Amino acid sequence: MQGKGERAARATASSAWLKAWLRPHAGVLVLSLCLMLVQSLASLAQPWLGGLVTDRLMVDQGFGLLLWLIFVLVCAQQLLGYLVAVQLQKVSGRLVATAGGEVYAHLQDLPLAWHQARRRGDVHALLLGDIYRLSGYITGTLVPLLPLLLTFVGGLAMMFRLAPLIAVAVAVSLPVLVIALKLVGRRMRPLAHASSQAWADLSALAEQNLELLPVIKTFAKSSLEADNYRARAEALYRVQMREARLQSAMSPAVYVAGAGLVLLMLGLAGHLVIRDEMRVGELVSLFLYGMLLVSPITQLAHVYGTTQASLGSMHRLRDALLAPVEVDSGTLDRFPEGVDIVFAGVDFAYPGRDPLFRGFDLHIRAGETVALTGINGAGKSTLVHVLLRLVEPQAGRVSIGGIDLRQFRLDALRGQIGLVAQQVMLFNATVTDNIAYGRSGATRIQIEQAARASRAHDFIMGLPEGYDTIVGDQGIRLSGGQKQRLALARALLKDPPILILDEATAMFDPEGEAEFIRECADVLQQRTVIMITHRPASLALADRVLRMDAGSIHEVTPSVQTVSAMPGNL
Numbered sequence: 001m002q003g004k005g006e007r008a009a010r011a012t013a014s015s016a017w018l019k020a021w022l023r024p025h026a027g028v029l030v031l032s033l034c035l036m037l038v039q040s041l042a043s044l045a046q047p048w049l050g051g052l053v054t055d056r057l058m059v060d061q062g063f064g065l066l067l068w069l070i071f072v073l074v075c076a077q078q079l080l081g082y083l084v085a086v087q088l089q090k091v092s093g094r095l096v097a098t099a100g101g102e103v104y105a106h107l108q109d110l111p112l113a114w115h116q117a118r119r120r121g122d123v124h125a126l127l128l129g130d131i132y133r134l135s136g137y138i139t140g141t142l143v144p145l146l147p148l149l150l151t152f153v154g155g156l157a158m159m160f161r162l163a164p165l166i167a168v169a170v171a172v173s174l175p176v177l178v179i180a181l182k183l184v185g186r187r188m189r190p191l192a193h194a195s196s197q198a199w200a201d202l203s204a205l206a207e208q209n210l211e212l213l214p215v216i217k218t219f220a221k222s223s224l225e226a227d228n229y230r231a232r233a234e235a236l237y238r239v240q241m242r243e244a245r246l247q248s249a250m251s252p253a254v255y256v257a258g259a260g261l262v263l264l265m266l267g268l269a270g271h272l273v274i275r276d277e278m279r280v281g282e283l284v285s286l287f288l289y290g291m292l293l294v295s296p297i298t299q300l301a302h303v304y305g306t307t308q309a310s311l312g313s314m315h316r317l318r319d320a321l322l323a324p325v326e327v328d329s330g331t332l333d334r335f336p337e338g339v340d341i342v343f344a345g346v347d348f349a350y351p352g353r354d355p356l357f358r359g360f361d362l363h364i365r366a367g368e369t370v371a372l373t374g375i376n377g378a379g380k381s382t383l384v385h386v387l388l389r390l391v392e393p394q395a396g397r398v399s400i401g402g403i404d405l406r407q408f409r410l411d412a413l414r415g416q417i418g419l420v421a422q423q424v425m426l427f428n429a430t431v432t433d434n435i436a437y438g439r440s441g442a443t444r445i446q447i448e449q450a451a452r453a454s455r456a457h458d459f460i461m462g463l464p465e466g467y468d469t470i471v472g473d474q475g476i477r478l479s480g481g482q483k484q485r486l487a488l489a490r491a492l493l494k495d496p497p498i499l500i501l502d503e504a505t506a507m508f509d510p511e512g513e514a515e516f517i518r519e520c521a522d523v524l525q526q527r528t529v530i531m532i533t534h535r536p537a538s539l540a541l542a543d544r545v546l547r548m549d550a551g552s553i554h555e556v557t558p559s560v561q562t563v564s565a566m567p568g569n570l
């Protein structure tokens with residue numbers, strides 16, 4: 001349960017980012033609001049003028065000028081409507097772009113653990129659904145609210161001037177309408193939530209399945225997955241239909257209730273005219289004001305429902321924006337000379353899992369090439385993630401060159417460690433772009449040098465467009481070994497003092513691996529290297545081979561020795 005204080009703090013924080021997004025557009029929003037208020041005044045003047053026209057008509061007086069005045073007001077009203085629509089669309093588009101950019105940047109800065117705890121579809125829905133809904137609400141509902149209220153209150157006031165009793169009768173029956181709307185609105189909120197949840201489910205499934213298409217095809221599950229998708233699309237359709245039915249029923253219901261009210265009013269006013277207590281012109285004005293009120297009441301009917309839906313979006317965005325980003329309080333930019341890597345008394349457990357490291361110690365000397373082996377799940381990749389601060393240990397200290405990792409700026413730390421990860425990730429871009437990602441502003445010659453060093457140059461030259469070949473999503477148009485070579489080239493281009501190869505040659509053919517090892521010995525000698533590998537050829541490159549096992553670590557070469565690792569070891 002959230003405390004009152006916490007809830008208040010979250011509410012303040014949620015309005016803070018919203019205010020920051022709106023501030024640059026305050027001028028346009030206020031201008032649009034003013035134009036809309038003028039529009040409302042123009043619409044309020046027309047029933048009154050209509051009454052005057054009728055009165056003059058009855059006594060055979062000239063009314064041409066009045067008709068012209070009404071026409072000018074109508075034109076002005078529509079012109080203002082056009083200007084406001086364009087301005088608000090501009091603001092809404094800008095809001096989506098700037099807020100989207102900010103939310104995206106924040107999502108990138110959140111720890112990997114935050115993302116791993118969520119479905120990607122839910123995270124996408126923040127960017128593609130919630131931001132659109134919120135900006136549409138601000139420009140389409142919130143800003144027009146005041147002019148709507150002005151039309152509503154102004155219309156009621158004019159009616160009161162014309163026939164106080166009738167206006168009071170209308171004003172008294174309105175709360176009934178408002179309560180009915182509120183009751184319907186209450187049903188809207190869960191539906192709005194269910195509909196955005198169903199949308200997120202559908203997009204999460206689409207994203208996952210399209211990525212897993214080769215698995216789906218090879219396991220002959222295409223029709224099963226198509227049925228799954230259809231079922232979720234159906235679920236979305238059903239909930240959206242319930243939402244739409246409720247939403248769409250509100251306008252006609254309010255319209256009918258409003259029209260009934262207007263007719264009732266007309267009937268009462270008719271009697272006043274017959275008894276000579278009201279002029280015909282006043283009756284016409286009253287009728288026109290009654291009609292004028294129907295539209296704001298109908299639109300106000302939507303406000304509750306759309307507010308509920310937008311509040312849901314706002315809360316989801318707020319929760320994401322309030323999630324703490326990776327701690328980056330370091331100030332140092334460069335590693336010192338001699339990048340000894342030391343893990344001292346490190347405890348680490350993934351949330352909800354047993355501890356992986358407890359009092360874990362390891363010392364890798366600067367310039368060493370250390371091979372890490374061990375059974376699946378021993379924690380080799382996690383060790384690397386700790387070094388890159390992709391995950392934070394719960395206790396202990398990790399240092400490079402005697403300096404705690406946390407004293408380096410995150411970008412600086414990661415920028416000086418080259419990683420070829422187990423699962424190679426490539427962009428859907430050219431070979432050149434993918435390698436150049438390792439270093440901004442790299443020249444073609446440097447890119448080719450890195451490609452030669454990773455034994456990638458020859459296969460790249462064999463591709464249809466050489467270095468300009470597009471590799472496809474996740475490098476789908478390349479083989480596993482080719483992808484690894486590109487990833488290696490990307491890491492080498494960075495020329496990092498620390499290089500981590502996580503099963504980086506696992507997909508190399510034996511000749512390719514031997515060649516790579518021969519050629520790479522020089523490259524590796526210039527830096528501190530951690531190789532996660534089980535391949536004998538790669539192990540031969542290492543100065544030391546360490547075996548990880550259930551949180552402990554043993555040195556197995558050159559002389560096989562076991563060091564107690566839980567706690568304290570190498």
Ligand SMILES: Nc1ncnc2c1ncn2[C@@H]1O[C@H](COP(=O)(O)OP(=O)(O)OP(=O)(O)O)[C@@H](O)[C@H]1O
Binds near residue numbers: 356380382383422
């Ligand atoms: N994001 C995560 N959340 C929870 N547990 C995780 C996460 N990533 C890894 N683990 C668990 O942590 C343990 C160590 O995983 P890790 O990937 O570090 O092992 P590894 O030694 O690199 O294995 P492999 O040789 O199979 O690559 C495993 O039991 C794994 O299930």
